[in-house]
Amino acid sequence: MKLKGWSALASVLLLTTVMSACGSNNNDGGNSAGTNNGAANNGAANAGTNDGAATNDGAATNDGATNAPAANDKEFTIRVGAWFLDERPYMVQFKKDVEEAYAKLYPKAKIQWDVVLGATYFDKLKAQFASGSAPDVIFYQGADIAASGNLADLSGEPWVNRLTDGAKKDMQTHSGGKTYGVPMGLSIGGGVWYNKKIFSDLSITPPKTAQELFDAADKIKASGKTPITLGFKDQWTAQMFFTNWLNSYTIDNPTLGKDVYDGKVKIADDATIQKVYTNFEQMKEKGYFNKNAISIDWPQSGQMFASGEAAMIVQGPWMPGANVDNITKGGFDKFDIGFFPLASDDGKVAMTLGSNEALGVNAKTELMQESKDLVNLITTSDIISPFMAGDGALTSFTDVSVTYADPAMNEVQAAVDGSTVLTSQFISYLPASAVTNMLDSLTKVVSGVKFNPGDLKAAQSSLEKDKATVVLPAE
Template identity: 30%
Template sequence: MTAHRMRLAALSAGAGLALAAMVSGPALAEEVTLSFLIDNGPQTVAAAEKVVEAFMAANPDIKVDIETRPGGGDGDNIVKTRLSTGEIGDVFLYNSGSLFQQINPQKYMVDLTAEPWQADIQPAFQNVVTAGGKLYGAPFQTAMGGGVLYNKKLYADLGLQVPKTWAEFMANNEKIKAAGKVPVIQTFKDTWTSQLFVLGDFFNVQAAVPSFAEDYTANKAKFATTPAALKGFEHQAEVFKAGHLNKDFGAATFDDGLRMLASGEGAHYPMLTFALGAIQTANPDAVKDIGFFALPGDDAAKNGLTAWMPPGIYISNESEHVDAAKKLVAFIASKEACDLQTAAVGATGPYLVKSCALPADVPPMVSDLQAYFDKAGAAAPALEFVSPVKGPSLEQITVEVGSGIRSPAEGAALYDEDVKKQAQQLGLPGW
C-alpha cells in the first residue's frame, strides 16, 4: 500500500484502524505453510526440492515444507495411518492405480476434477487417479517401464544381443556366468525390489490371456491356476536354481544393485526404469552404459513392455490451506515443473502432461523405453492399473520364491489368498 493511500485510509477510518488492517492482512498471507509428504527415494527428493524451490520463488506468500517417508510397504502403512488419523498434512505423493483405490480417495482427498490444468493431463493418467467418477491427482515424474536394466558395455564385450524370449535371456545368463560376472542382480534386503519378475511380466500374461485382468478382478482367474500368470513366479525361481544371482542377494540393497549394474559386476537388474534417477545421482558416468529391455516371454513376435503410470500428487481434505495446496499441485502439473524435474534428475521416461516433451539427448535407457511406447501395441499398463486388486504381501512372497524357500506354485497360491482381504475391503463383487 502506498503512503498516499495510507493517508486516505487514516483520514476515513482513523489511523489506528488502518494500521491494524494493514498489518493483519499481509502478515496472515505470509504465514501459509504447506506440508508436502514424499517418499525418500533420492530422485524423488531431488525432483521435489527443485520444483518446490521454484514454486516458492514464484509464490513468496507460501512456504512448502518437504517431509519424507520410506518406500514400499512401510511407506504404504505410514500413508494409510496418517490418513486415518488426520495427520497426513496438506499435500502428499502416493501411488496411482490399485494402491490409490485402497486408500479411499473419496473420503480423504480433495476433488480436483474441475481444475483447469486437468485439460493438459494425459487420459491414461487420469484413469488411474479416478474414483467415483472424480479426479483426485496430478502426475509427478514420468511413466516407467518394468523390465530389465542391463549393462550395455558388458553386452558388447560378450557379443550378446537383447533377448526377446525367455530362452534367449537364460542363454545370455549362461554366457555371462561363464565370463565370471553376475547374470541377474537381486536385492532382497529392500523387499520391494523382489517383485519385478512377477509384476513386470504382465504384458506377456495379457498377450496370452487378454481377459485376465477382468477375470482376476471378478475372482474368476488366479495366478496359481493360470499358466501364463504363474510363469512370473516360475521365472524368478528358475534364475535362483540356475545359480544366476549375486551371492549376497538376501542382504543386498537397491543401492547395491545399482552399483553392481553400473560397475559391470552384474549384467541384469530386474527393475523399474525410475532407477535411472538414482544412477544419475550416484554413478553419473555409468548412465551411458545402462540400457533397458522388457521382460521377455515365450514369443519374440509378441515381445512388449509392462508400463507403470507415475505416482500422483494429492491434497488431503484435512488441509487448512486448500487454495494454496491447489496452487502447488497446479504448478507440479505444468510444463515448467516437468522441465525442472528433468533438470534435477534427468529425463527418465515419458511425462503424462501433454505440454511436456523430452529433450533430444536422453540417456540410452530412456530411448530404449520410449521405443516401446512409440510402437503400436508394444506397451500395456501393469495389472495394478487395470485392476484394483493387489495384495500387500507380494514383496515378501517373491523374496521367498526368489530365495528357494517357497515353490512358484506355493507362492502364487499364497498371493491369490493374499489379495482376498483387499478385494473384500474394496467391496468388489465375486469376493
C-alpha cells in the same frame, strides 16, 4: 503405446515397489522414487524433516499458469506436505522454483514445507485428516486417498485438459469420474537395465523374447560375468521381477487375475503362472543369477551391477541415477546403461505405468483458491519438467517435454510406446498374504529348490481366506 486394462495401479506399482525400495536403503540415486526407494518414491531415504517456512521474496515469471489471479497483498502461510523433498539438487531447485513463482501471485505469502521421512509421513497424514490439521496442499500416494473424500475435486482446474491419455486414466489421481490430484510424472513398474559395454563386447543385442534373454545370459556367463544380479533379500525386488515377467505372459490371458479372484482358476493350476516359475528355475539351474541372490539386498545388487561384475539388473526408473551414484561412490569404471522390458516366449510385452507422486488439495483447507493456484503453477513446464527429469518419470502432460540426463530413459519411453500398457496386473486381484506366499515360492526356486506347483496352494488358501481385503481394480 497400446492402452489396456486401465485401473488401480498405484497400490501395486507404487506403494509395494516404490515405498519398499526407499525404506530399504539409503542409495536412491537420481530418481529414487520414494521412501520408494532409491526406488520410485523419491528419496525419502535421504529426506530429513524440513518444516521451516520459506519466504517467497523472489519474483519469477509464471508463464505457464492459466487463470492465475493478479498479485495481491494478502498475508498467509500455506503448508505443503511431502515425504520425499530432500536436498538433492533437483529437489532443492523445485522448491526454489515454486517459491519464486508463487511470490509472483502472492508477494506476502509464505510456503511452509512440511516434509516427514518415508512411511511415517503417511501415518501422520492419516491422523491429520482425522483431526482436520492436514496441510493445505498435499503430496500423496495411493488410490485410496483420491477416493477418501479428503481431497478437493480439481476437475475444473485448467491443467486437467493438458493431461496425457495415460495420466487421465491414472487411478491414483482420479476416482468416480473426477480428478483429485496432479500426476507428477508417470513411472514404469520396472524392467531390465543392462551394461552396454558388456553387451557390445559380447555382440549381444537387447533380447526381444524370453529365449533371447537366456541366450544372452549364456554368453555373459561364458565370459565370466554374472548375467543378472538379484537382491532378493528385499522381497519387493522379487515381486518386481516376477510381476513384470508375468505381465507379458498374461497379454493372451488378460482376465487371469479376475478369474483367479472369482474362483474360476486356481493359482497352482494355471499354466501361465507356472511358466514364469519354470523360467526362474531354468535360469537358476543354468547359473544366470548371483549365488548370494537371496541374501543380499537391493543396494548390494546395485553395487554389483555398477562394478561391472553383473551385466543386468531388474529395477525401476530410478536405476540410471542410482547407477551413476554407485559408480561414483565405488570408484568403478563408468559405463552406459540401456533398458529393455521382459518379454514372453513369443516376444509380447506388457508394462505397468502409473503416477509416482500425486499432488492434491486438502478438501478442508481455508486457503482453497490459494492452494489451487499453487498446484496450478506447479504444473507449468518450467517447474514440473525438471522435476520429472530428476525423478526419471515420463511426462503426464501433453505440452510438457522432458530432457533426461541419461539417454537410457529414452529407451524406456520407446519400450512403453511399443508395449501393451497396464495400470493393473495379476497381483492386483490378490490379498497381500497371497502375494507373499507366491514370492516365498519364488525365493525357494531362486535358492535352488525345484519348482513344485503344489507350493502355490498356500497362495490359493490365503486368497480364499483374505479375499475380503482385496480392493478390486476399476473395470
